[in-house]
Amino acid sequence: MLKVxxxxxxxxxxxxxxxxxxxxxxxxxxxxxxxxxxxxxxxxNNHFTILSLFVNPTQFNDPKDFEKxxxxxxxxxxxxxxxxxxxxxxxxxxxxxxxxxxxxxxENEFSKILCGAHRPxxxxxxxxxxxxxxxxxxxxxxxxxxxxxxxxxxxxxxxRAFFMPVEIISGPTVRETSGLAKxxxxxxxxxxxxxxxxxxxxxxMSERNIEKAKNILTQNGFQIDYLEDHGARRYVAxxxxxxxxxxxxxx
Ligand code: AMP
Numbered sequence: 001m002l003k004v005x006x007x008x009x010x011x012x013x014x015x016x017x018x019x020x021x022x023x024x025x026x027x028x029x030x031x032x033x034x035x036x037x038x039x040x041x042x043x044x045n046n047h048f049t050i051l052s053l054f055v056n057p058t059q060f061n062d063p064k065d066f067e068k069x070x071x072x073x074x075x076x077x078x079x080x081x082x083x084x085x086x087x088x089x090x091x092x093x094x095x096x097x098x099x100x101x102x103x104x105x106x107e108n109e110f111s112k113i114l115c116g117a118h119r120p121x122x123x124x125x126x127x128x129x130x131x132x133x134x135x136x137x138x139x140x141x142x143x144x145x146x147x148x149x150x151x152x153x154x155x156x157x158x159x160r161a162f163f164m165p166v167e168i169i170s171g172p173t174v175r176e177t178s179g180l181a182k183x184x185x186x187x188x189x190x191x192x193x194x195x196x197x198x199x200x201x202x203x204x205m206s207e208r209n210i211e212k213a214k215n216i217l218t219q220n221g222f223q224i225d226y227l228e229d230h231g232a233r234r235y236v237a238x239x240x241x242x243x244x245x246x247x248x249x250x251x
Contacts, residue, residue, distance in 0.1 A: 002081040004088045008095045008136050011050075014087070015138050020047025024139030024166075026130060029053040030070035030184030031079045034174040038143040039083040041171050050137050051080050052089040058101050059125030065244070070187050089137065096132055104128045107154055114150050114235050115246065118225045126151055127158055134166055142166050147173040147181050149233060149248045173247075175201065181247045193241045196220060204234055204249045 005011045015022070023042030027035050031053075042049040053076055060066035073090070080088045104124050110116075111123035134142065144152045156168045174182050178198035189197055199220055207213040214227050217238055225237035225244070235248045 002077070002085055002088055004077065004090055006090055006092065006095070008091060011087070011089055011136050015136075018048050021140040022046055022048045022050060022137065024050045024052070024133070024137045024142045025085075026052045026054075026133050026142070026144075028055045028069065028184065029076045030072050030187060031076045032174075032182045032184065032186075034145055034147060034171075034182040036079065036083050037174050038145060038171045039080075039085055041169060042141065042143050043084050045169075046141060048086050049084065050087045050089060050139065051085045052091075052133055052137070053080075054089075054091055054096065054129070054133075056096075056125055056129040057093065058097070058104075058128060059122050061119045061121055068188070070184055089133075096129065101128070105131050105158065107158065110150065110157070111154055114226055114228065114230065115237060116150070118237065123151070123154055127154060130155055131158070131162075131164075134164060139166050141169050143169050143171060145171050145173060146248070147183070148246070150235065179205070181245075183245065185243050185245065188243050189241055193243075197240050197245055200236060200238060200245060200247050201249075204236060204247060208251075 005014065023046035025038045025042055039049060039051060055069050057066055077088060105127040106124045107127060116123050144155060146152060152170050159166055159168055176182060179201035180194065180198040181201065186194060199217065203213050203216050207216060210227055214224055217224055222238040222240050227236045229251060232250055233248050234251045237244060237246045
């Protein structure tokens, strides 16, 4: 039976009564198969799975983007229940930010490029909320998607940097049959937009030349934030119909 918890102190107490291993999947809701795949990984490897659903305002540099972020609590709760989540943590802002964001975690290198260069403060918000959620849920393992590869890397590095007692496990990007990476933001695309958005992945896979790849996307109506290689990966962020889409592949 799924238990919904809204209070941080209640979850901290509840956590003390759990003796088996705990897997944790942090999300911002509008759940889809990408999230479900992480829940499944957690269930396979832990006695207990906690899912959090919190649209974290501190990671949005654009207040309009925050306001428009899809909120679908009832269907998220159903998906959580059907996927076998044990606890759904659904806190309000004041539960997580009693300090009003006076304290934050920042990273000064990898968080400043790619998404960080285009969304100032984004990764400070991400790392801070993840640290807070880890302290509340005290997971043995926490699950993150490769869809957000820069985020995944920064969280792994934070855990190492602070000797945090949690194992970070990644799951592969779940895609539509067209190749489009599943994302909560896809709900906001028109039917035509959804078809076109698949060009991001198709271009990542088919065109190795960065300038040519950028041209393909621009000519098809995308506004590109970046398309760059770092390490063994190619990363892209581009707007279509005013919606920011990201993806990455191994190169
Ligand atoms: P979000 O709700 O977008 O903050 O995502 C919550 C978690 O789900 C993050 O670890 C994401 O990387 C992961 N995730 C989102 N979309 C996908 C996807 N298409 N495939 C795999 N993981 C995903």
